[in-house]
Amino acid sequence: MTTALTWQKSSFSGGGTGDDCVELALPTTPPTSIHLRESDTPTTVLTTTPTALHALLTILKNGNGLPG
Template sequence: MDDALHWQKSTFSGGGEGDTCVELAASPTHIHLRESDTPTTALTTNPATLAHLLKGIRTGGL
């Protein structure tokens, strides 16, 4: 995983500095997601696919 990515913690992760957080980083063409307790493992997708997933979750379509 590219160490130059700027990882941001989800506001839904409960705050604090523990390692129970979902983190996200954006590159020009991809979105990267990881859990802070396993930072070397990340999922990579594109913005359209992630938007489709989030829409499905919000609307109860999944």
């Protein structure tokens, strides 16, 4: 059985009903995966693990490993 996801907009989206933000959804319990999508293309969903997303965000935040 598939459970519908509850999507939340990023706090950086500026609120409102715009279609230019990132949305995140977590399965009920336990959160073994995280789902991400762009508001303007809601049928395209990226699914990852909390560990992998944390690693990506850490790299982006620190600027490590990115081409110059």
